[in-house]
Amino acid sequence: MxxxxxxxxxxxxxxxxxxxxxxxxxxxxxxxxxxxxxxxASDQGAASLRESILSAAGQCAAVEGAYPADLDHLVGAYGIRFDPSAYDVRYEAFADNVAPTVEVRAR
Known part of the structure; x- marks a missing residue:
């Protein structure tokens, strides 16, 4: 039908x-x-950058006897490289013998 x-x-x-x-x-x-x-991926990159900065700061403290006062010292002497337009990095050093506080956020 x-x-x-x-x-x-x-x-x-x-x-x-x-x-x-x-x-x-x-x-x-x-x-x-x-x-x-x-x-x-950007969150993982931010976490990796934070760990790299903390590791370089620890290496600086071991070699030079004090934690670096600012991030520029790590960039210049310890090979830290990052894209400032991609990551917002906050580096706070309290004293020479105290590990710095590092916060990294993806923009």
Missing amino acids: ARPVAQTAFARRTAVPVAALLAACVAVALCVLVLGGRRA
Whole structure:
């Protein structure tokens, strides 16, 4: 038995919006995954930079007998390199014999 014309036309009209909705959902899911991955990578980079700064400060204290007073000393003498536009670094030295406080945040 043949289908009525109205049922066939309705089936065609509903198939297109469902496919478009499915494609939009997949696109949104991919964007969320990509942006989430970038954020995790920048957080991992910030943690790695913080550990590098603390390690260089410890090495400086062992070699020179005191922790460095500022981050510029570590950059110049101990090879710390980072992109200031990508990371916000806060380095606070309290005293020569106390380890500095280091905070690194991805921008």
